[in-house]
Amino acid sequence: MTTIEGILKDKINETGAISVAEYMDTCLYHNEHGYYMSSTPFGPEGDFTTAPEISQIYGEMIGAWVADTWIKMGRPQSWQLLEAGPGNGTLMKDVLRTLEHALPESYEGITITLLEISPMLKIKQRESLENHNICWANSLDDISFEKPTIVIANELLDAFPVRQFKQKTNGEYQEKLITLQNGKFEWTLSDETTNLNLSGEVVETSDAMESFLCKLKDKLTNGAALFIDYGDHATGDSLQAIEKHKKVNLFEHPGKADLTAHVNFDNVRRVLGTDRTSFAEPMGQFLNSIGLPLRAAALLGRATEAQKKDIEQATYRLMHPEQMGEMFKVITYRTHAEYDLAGVYFEPQPKSNAA
Ligand SMILES: C[S@@+](CC[C@H](N)C(=O)[O-])C[C@H]1O[C@@H](n2cnc3c(N)ncnc32)[C@H](O)[C@@H]1O
Structure with missing residues (x-):
């Protein structure tokens, strides 16, 4: 039995069935034994590989997007880049290298x-960022947004705990809860029913994600944000546990497997405001429009045979629709309609009547 399993079972024995969000939050973020608090899960040796860990090209393209956004924001002399x-810090390392080389004046005031x-x-x-001057924060509350700020977040939103609800025949929802039966985790349903403005046999909501986005929207008064995550317009039962690159049973090794849920991008747009948030764009399409194939071609031109294979494989994994290109989506937020962010599309702004 893992330590987290014991903690969860004690909790259920004390207070009764718990929500999926509480299960997920304890497994991932228990302050001592949670998955993210006690392990470094990325890469071939770990449990899963994220886009920045596949190839430096990914971070370079995000760096190019940041550089372009910085220009669109009027080249602020003093500004903040927040991830x-x-x-592991890999994305930020590649982004910063790109800024230093491609647009050194942006790096000077960062x-x-x-x-x-x-x-x-x-x-x-x-360790990854030892050559840079970095500030760390535990919460959005600890960050000043006085300077113009560009936010980047890769696979953050899918790590926020979700609640799950199951639809009854009358359309109302009961929350899916986790209880114990003969000492083992077992699914149950809440007695109370809820009316949700959603449709689907099983639906997921994330209070944690919504409050994070609301706070960010509130605090970010001048800047832009880029989120990349897997998900779609709506989600059904998308919660999954991954250990050593394989899907495992949710209840198998609590605290030792990564738990994620697909992001409902319609919800992200609703919370951030559809007027300020771009449509969710498949990642392959986004990377194509900000120039990844051109960058890959330039690298291929001076690569060894072994490097060529790596570059081709990385491009395929990041962009092909059957790999990460379609399942992952990019969504951006801007505080000012004039910030014409690259690679994404916003709803047309109503025409002003002013002469
Ligand atoms: C799935 S990992 C993605 C890591 C990295 N962006 C990448 O793509 O390789 C999720 C990251 O978000 C962090 N995280 C999760 N919830 C957070 C929160 N509420 N505030 C700050 N960081 C959080 C985790 O510790 C971890 O660094």
Whole structure:
């Protein structure tokens, strides 16, 4: 039995069935034994591989997007680059290298902030980013947004705990809860019913994601944000546990497997405001429009045979619709309609009647 399993079972024995969100939150973020608080899960040796860990081209393209956004924001002399949920720090390392080389004047006035809750991952990030001056924060509340700010977040939103609800024949929903039966985790349903403005046999909501986005929207008064995550317009039962690159039973190794849920991008747009948020764009399409194939071609031109294979494989994994290109989506937020962010589409702005 894992330590987290014991903690969850004690909790259920004390207070009764718990929500999926409470299960997920304890498994991932228990302050001592949670998955993210006690392990470094990325890469071939770990449990899963994220886009920045596949190839440096990914971070370079996000760096190019940041550089372009900085220009569109009027080249602020003093500005903040904030990454939320930076994992190993690989994405930020590649983004910063790109800024330093491609647009050094943007790097001169930069404040780099990492929003990270995991003490283990902060150590990794310190190692990856030892050549840069970095500030860390545990919560959005601890970050000043006085300077114009560009936010990037890769696979953050799918790590927020979700609640799950099951539809009854009359259309109302009961919350799916986790209880114990003969000492083992078992699904049950809440007695109370809820009316949700959603449709589907099983639906997911994330209070944690919504409050994060609301707070960000409130605090970010001048800037833009880029979120990349897997998900779609709506989600059904998408919660999954991944260990050593394989799907495992949700109840198998609590605290030792990563738990994620697909992001409902319609919900992200609703919370951030559809007027300020771009449509969810498949990642392959986004990377294509910001120039990944051109960058890959330039690298291929001076690569060894072994490097060529890596570049081709990385491009395929990141962009092909059957790989990450379609399942992952990019969504951006801008505080000012004039910030013409690259690679994404916004709803047309109503025409002003002013002469
Ligand atoms: C799935 S990992 C993605 C890591 C990295 N962005 C990448 O793509 O490789 C999620 C990251 O978000 C962090 N995280 C999760 N919830 C967070 C929160 N509420 N505030 C800050 N960081 C959080 C985790 O510790 C981890 O660094």
